[in-house]
Amino acid sequence: MIAGHFGFAAAVKSRAPRAPLWALMLACVWLDVVFVPLFVAGIETIVPLPGTSGGYGEGVIHADYTHSLLGALLISVAFALVAAIWWRWSVALVLGAVVFSHWVLDLPMHHADLPLLPGNAGSLPLLGFGLWRWPAASALLEIALVLLGTFLYARAAARTAGAGQSSRVRYVTAALLASGFVTLGLNWLNI
Numbered sequence: 001m002i003a004g005h006f007g008f009a010a011a012v013k014s015r016a017p018r019a020p021l022w023a024l025m026l027a028c029v030w031l032d033v034v035f036v037p038l039f040v041a042g043i044e045t046i047v048p049l050p051g052t053s054g055g056y057g058e059g060v061i062h063a064d065y066t067h068s069l070l071g072a073l074l075i076s077v078a079f080a081l082v083a084a085i086w087w088r089w090s091v092a093l094v095l096g097a098v099v100f101s102h103w104v105l106d107l108p109m110h111h112a113d114l115p116l117l118p119g120n121a122g123s124l125p126l127l128g129f130g131l132w133r134w135p136a137a138s139a140l141l142e143i144a145l146v147l148l149g150t151f152l153y154a155r156a157a158a159r160t161a162g163a164g165q166s167s168r169v170r171y172v173t174a175a176l177l178a179s180g181f182v183t184l185g186l187n188w189l190n191i
């Protein structure tokens with residue numbers, strides 16, 4: 001899930017206007033951004049569910065560091081600390097919370113592959129409610145998040161937009177919708 005995270009970040013922007021939209025977008029997928037080098041290094045992996053081609057929602061994601069509960073918390077705190085160098089604390093805390101929201105939103109989607117501790121230390125029970133077993137329902141949920149988040153963003157931005165800013169709000173709204181649907185489309189097609 002990526003598009004759904006973007007939708008959530010857009011919704012947060014409507015309530016936290018001081019947080020830059022680009023930073024919120026980066027924060028909401030930061031766990032996946034950190035996942036990429038670990039994936040390339042073979043430390044974190046994606047294995048297709050048995051009997052599937054590994055399409056949308058059909059992967060068991062062994063992201064045992066970035067997507068462990070404690071790992072996600074530590075990455076979120078680190079993100080907030082770095083963000084606090086540039087922005088006031090209230091903004092940095094919002095950004096850190098948005099980083100952690102990734103794990104919270106992944107929890108209902110993932111197959112049971114989210115560990116509690118980094119590296120799945122102690123082999124504790126793995127979490128994930130497995131909504132991905134129903135790919136169409138999962139994709140619809142992502143679309144709902146994109147539409148709701150974009151709507152909340154656009155409504156809040158239109159309210160506070162000064163003279164001459166309304167076209168900017170329209171462009172950003174269109175960009176949010178486009179990025180959400182393109183991301184979901186690529187995800188769905190497994191590109």
Ligand SMILES: [Zn+2]
Binds near residue numbers: 001031032102106
């Ligand atoms: Zn993720």
